[in-house]
Amino acid sequence: MKYRIGIDLGGTNIAVGLVDEAYRFLAKESVKTEAWQGFDHVTDNMAKLCKKLMDGTGLCPAQIDCIGVGSPGAADKRTGEIVFAGNLNWSHVPLTDTLARKTGIGRVFLGNDADCAALGEFVMGAGRDFDSLGMITIGTGVGGGIVLENKLFAPAGTVAPELGHTTLIYKGESCTCGRKGCLEAYASFTALIRDANRAADAHPESALALLRAKGEKLNGKNIFQAAKQDDPIASQLVACFLDYIAQGATNIAIAFGVPLIVIGGGISKEGDYVAGQIEDIVKKEMFGGPQYAPKIRMATLGNDAGILGAAALADYQ
Amino acid sequence: MKYRIGIDLGGTNIAVGLVDEAYRFLAKESVKTEAWQGFDHVTDNMAKLCKKLMDGTGLCPAQIDCIGVGSPGAADKRTGEIVFAGNLNWSHVPLTDTLARKTGIGRVFLGNDADCAALGEFVMGAGRDFDSLGMITIGTGVGGGIVLENKLFAPAGTVAPELGHTTLIYKGESCTCGRKGCLEAYASFTALIRDANRAADAHPESALALLRAKGEKLNGKNIFQAAKQDDPIASQLVACFLDYIAQGATNIAIAFGVPLIVIGGGISKEGDYVAGQIEDIVKKEMFGGPQYAPKIRMATLGNDAGILGAAALADYQ
Numbered sequence: 001m002k003y004r005i006g007i008d009l010g011g012t013n014i015a016v017g018l019v020d021e022a023y024r025f026l027a028k029e030s031v032k033t034e035a036w037q038g039f040d041h042v043t044d045n046m047a048k049l050c051k052k053l054m055d056g057t058g059l060c061p062a063q064i065d066c067i068g069v070g071s072p073g074a075a076d077k078r079t080g081e082i083v084f085a086g087n088l089n090w091s092h093v094p095l096t097d098t099l100a101r102k103t104g105i106g107r108v109f110l111g112n113d114a115d116c117a118a119l120g121e122f123v124m125g126a127g128r129d130f131d132s133l134g135m136i137t138i139g140t141g142v143g144g145g146i147v148l149e150n151k152l153f154a155p156a157g158t159v160a161p162e163l164g165h166t167t168l169i170y171k172g173e174s175c176t177c178g179r180k181g182c183l184e185a186y187a188s189f190t191a192l193i194r195d196a197n198r199a200a201d202a203h204p205e206s207a208l209a210l211l212r213a214k215g216e217k218l219n220g221k222n223i224f225q226a227a228k229q230d231d232p233i234a235s236q237l238v239a240c241f242l243d244y245i246a247q248g249a250t251n252i253a254i255a256f257g258v259p260l261i262v263i264g265g266g267i268s269k270e271g272d273y274v275a276g277q278i279e280d281i282v283k284k285e286m287f288g289g290p291q292y293a294p295k296i297r298m299a300t301l302g303n304d305a306g307i308l309g310a311a312a313l314a315d316y317q
Numbered sequence: 318m319k320y321r322i323g324i325d326l327g328g329t330n331i332a333v334g335l336v337d338e339a340y341r342f343l344a345k346e347s348v349k350t351e352a353w354q355g356f357d358h359v360t361d362n363m364a365k366l367c368k369k370l371m372d373g374t375g376l377c378p379a380q381i382d383c384i385g386v387g388s389p390g391a392a393d394k395r396t397g398e399i400v401f402a403g404n405l406n407w408s409h410v411p412l413t414d415t416l417a418r419k420t421g422i423g424r425v426f427l428g429n430d431a432d433c434a435a436l437g438e439f440v441m442g443a444g445r446d447f448d449s450l451g452m453i454t455i456g457t458g459v460g461g462g463i464v465l466e467n468k469l470f471a472p473a474g475t476v477a478p479e480l481g482h483t484t485l486i487y488k489g490e491s492c493t494c495g496r497k498g499c500l501e502a503y504a505s506f507t508a509l510i511r512d513a514n515r516a517a518d519a520h521p522e523s524a525l526a527l528l529r530a531k532g533e534k535l536n537g538k539n540i541f542q543a544a545k546q547d548d549p550i551a552s553q554l555v556a557c558f559l560d561y562i563a564q565g566a567t568n569i570a571i572a573f574g575v576p577l578i579v580i581g582g583g584i585s586k587e588g589d590y591v592a593g594q595i596e597d598i599v600k601k602e603m604f605g606g607p608q609y610a611p612k613i614r615m616a617t618l619g620n621d622a623g624i625l626g627a628a629a630l631a632d633y634q
Contacts, residue, residue, distance in 0.1 A: 074605050084605070132472070148472070155449070155465070159605040160574025167568055169487045170503075170561070177604050179567075186487075244487070250496075251484055255572055257477025287494050288391050288401070288476040 003059055005050055005067045005105070006311030008113065008303070011035060011087035014046055017307040018053040018064075023124050027053045028307070035088045042088070043095070047102035066107035067099060068310035070116030077317070078156045080110050109313035115154045115161075116309030117264055117299075118145025123312045125301040126262045134252040135299070136163065138245065138265040141176065142184040146256055152316045153256075163252055164188070168244060183251075187244040189220045189266060192237070196223045199233050207231035220266050242274065246281035246296075253294045254287050264299035272298060320376055322367055322384045322422070323628030325430065325620070328352060328404035331363055334624040335370040335381075340441050344370045345624070352405045359405070360412070364419035383424035384416060385627035387433030394634070395473045397427050426630035430623055432471045432478075434581055434616075435462025436633055437626030442618040443579045451569040452616070453480065455562065455582040458493065459501040463573055469633045470573075480569055481505070485561060500568075504561040506537045506583060509554070513540045516550050524548035537583050559591065563598035570611045571604050581616035589615060 002021040007014065015030040029049050033042060050067065054060060069075075073085030080096025082088075096108035111119070118135035127133040131150055137143035144163025146153040153161060164184035165177050172181030173191070185191055196218045200208040207226040208218060216222060226234035249261045261282075263275060279296035286293040299305060319338040324331065332347040346366050350359060367384065371377060386392075390402030397413025399405075413425035428436075435444075435452035444450040448467055454460035461480025463470040470478060481501035482494050489498030490508065502508055513535045517525040524543040525535060533539060543551035566578045578599075580592060596613035603610040616622060 074609075155574035158574030158576075159609050160570070160572060162571045162604045165571050165604040166483070167485055167564055170485050170489075170564055172487075179602055179604070247484055247487060252572075253477070254479045254482050255477060255569075257472035257475030259475075285496055287479045287482045287496070292391075292476050 002065045003063055004065050004311040004314070005053065006116075006307040006309070007046055007050075007067065007069045008116065008306035008310060009033070009046070009069055009071045010113070011072060014042070014049065015303060015307055016046070016049040016053060017304070017311065018057055018059070019308065019311050023308055023311065025304075026057045029053060033088070039090060039093045039098075043098045043102055046099060050103045050105070061104040064105045066109060066314045067103065067105050068109040068111065068116070068313035069095060069099065070111050070113040070306045070310040071095065072113050074159050075110045075112050076157060077110050077154065080108065082110070107314065109310075109317075111152065111154060111310065111313050112145075113306055114143030115145040115152055116313065117143065117305040118147055118262070118309065119152050119312050119316055120301055120305030120307070120309030121262045121264065121299050122147045122309075123316075124308050125305055126297040126299055127260055130260045132258045133260040133262055134163070134249070134256055134258040134294070135262040135264055136187075136245065136248055136252070137299075138187060138189065138263065138267045140188060140190050142188045142248070144252070146252075146258065147316070148256070148258070150316065152313070163248065166251060168247060183244070183248045187241065187248055192220060192223060192241050193218050195241075196234070196237055199237055203233045206233035208234055208237075224270060242277050243281060246278045247285065249278060249294070249296060250282050250285040253282065253292070258294055260295045260297060262297050262299050264305065268299040268302070270298075274298070319382045320380055321382050321628040321631070322370065323433075323624040323626070324363055324367075324384060324386045325433065325623030325627060326350070326363070326386055326388045327430070328389060331359070331366065332620060332624055333363070333366040333370060334621070334628065335374055335376070336625065336628050340625055340628065342621075343374045346370060350405070356407060356410045356415075360415045360419055363416060367420045367422070378421035381422045383426060383631045384420065384422050385426045385428065385433070385630035386412060386416065387428050387430040387623045387627040388412065389430050391476050392427045392429050393474060394427050394471065397425065399427070424631065426627075426634075428469065428471060428627065428630050429462075431460030432462040432469055433626030433630065434460065434622040435464055435579070435626065436469050436629050437618055437622030437624070438579045438581065438616050439464045439626075440629045440633075441625050442622055443614040443616055444577055447577045449575045450577040450579055451480070451566070451573055451575040451611070452579040452581055453504075453562065453565055453569070454616075455504060455506065455580065455584045457505060457507050459505045459565070461569070463569075463575065464633070465573070465575070467633065469630070480565065483568065485564060500561070500565045504558065504565055509537060509540060509558050510535050512558075513551070513554055516554055520550045523550035525551055541587060559594050560598060563595045564602065566595060566611070566613060567599050567602040570599065570609070575611055577612045577614060579614050579616050581622065585616040585619070587615075591615065
């Protein structure tokens with residue numbers, strides 16, 4: 001049996017899973033990242049979680065084939081360094097070497113978190129019956145990952161594919177990356193909430209303004225809820241948001257030719273009707289006609305995608 | 318010696334070259350496409366040109382390793398069909414089979430024309446010292462091609478990578494493809510001329526308006542000329558045009574991680590100062606910082622790129 005550990009390193013939490021060779025979970029744990037305590041502390045936490053999972057399942061380091069880590073920011077898979085990760089405040093830290101030393105497990109693989117989520121959905125989730133896919137993760141930002149012919153597409157020494165930072169509107173809204181008009185500046189929940197607040201300002205009669213008047217902060221959940229209850233302003237806002245996502249999906253399909261695009265992040269809980277709406281738009285927008293349009297599916301693994309994809313890094317390089 | 322024939326099939330001309338195994342031209346010819354005369358006539362013309370090149374060099378079909386064809390529109394490399402080509406008015410024509418029969422050369426490879434141009438520059442032109450590149454061809458439209466780790470990126474059964482039809486401005490100018498706001502709708506010469514005519518309408522004192530008053534039609538050449546002579550309106554227009562191209566180049570680098578982007582088409586004659594201007598913008602725009610920015614180079618092969626890339630298809634699939 002070939003056991004593996006997958007680690008999803010986030011700005012807030014570290015989630016770790018121990019899986020067998022069929023990527024079934026034997027155990028899973030998470031702790032707070034506490035990034036402000038520094039690299040040594042965070043990697044100690046990661047190593048402790050690995051040990052806890054091994055202890056709980058009665059396995060020793062020699063029985064673990066490898067560890068895979070999905071990290072935010074830019075990860076260099078050749079050197080095993082995290083080149084930079086803004087939300088961890090790290091630059092040029094030797095992650096794989098450190099983790100190998102602290103766990104006693106020699107083979108440690110490193111990838112970008114959005115890439116790992118795409119790989120997880122490819123191996124065990126919405127994309128398991130495809131040989132290529134694109135994934136867009138809609139959260140605070142917009143992440144993207146690509147699998148091409150059973151390999152994760154993540155060229156060494158580059159930031160690609162950072163699909164959330166390709167252009168949707170030239171000279172549009174400012175993006176966190178410094179560029180203007182990125183997909184992330186329109187199709188993230190951060191952007192949806194910004195747009196919803198603007199709409200509430202402009203339409204004091206809307207359900208969104210009433211929510212705010214009751215002291216609620218607007219968020220993805222209550223904005224989608226208001227749209228489902230047919231508030232015209234919220235409905236228009238959500239339709240526009242789905243259109244942004246669909247345009248991003250179309251661009252990915254036109255560039256990469258993938259037959260499936262998986263939509264992940266909080267929006268995946270909204271259900272298949274959202275995937276259907278996005279798919280209808282992509283069919284209309286696709287270059288060459290609807291026969292070239294990819295299928296659109298919601299992610300099925302939630303937060304496990306990142307762990308499973310990290311555990312799978314060794315097999316899909 | 319392994320001789321090959323490369324065919325660049327265009328809406329206006331068919332250009333054919335016979336090369337040796339180092340991709341040196343032994344002979345080159347071209348004729349009008351005369352697409353209105355139909356598939357049979359056009360493939361007859363292609364076969365006649367192949368025969369003429371063989372006769373001229375004293376080679377027989379058995380000495381030709383293969384033919385490669387770069388075709389406009391959507392080409393299916395698996396079936397050898399051109400699925401559709403709007404400017405030839407073709408749909409589902411069996412190109413490789415027909416050409417093999419008419420030439421007596423058994424191995425015929427098919428690719429998209431923009432892909433072949435990228436491959437040509439990769440093998441013999443601006444990208445010959447790189448292992449991956451992106452290419453944007455600025456012409457009537459905007460074509461795009463990608464080479465990744467010594468292989469042409471052209472997934473079978475898809476239209477990818479149609480980089481000219483990814484979004485620059487959501488809901489922007491109408492594009493020939495039916496979408497709105499594609500890169501092609503801003504960064505093609507067709508778009509530049511449209512914008513120049515609008516600018517001339519709005520600024521009757523500008524050099525562009527004066528050119529029109531003299532009966533000249535605006536085109537890429539005289540618009541760039543007016544900008545070089547410091548006409549403020551033309552200068553602004555050209556700066557904006559180069560910015561569009563730079564944003565497109567940045568998007569390609571962010572999505573594909575290529576270390577080089579080659580700019581081809583008529584604009585490549587404008588010289589390296591244009592490449593330098595585009596490179597400066599890409600450095601500022603690049604996700605992760607200028608260290609991840611690709612180099613920008615002008616194409617060096619002109620129309621030969623398509624022929625050479627077609628001849629190289631067999632080696633870089």
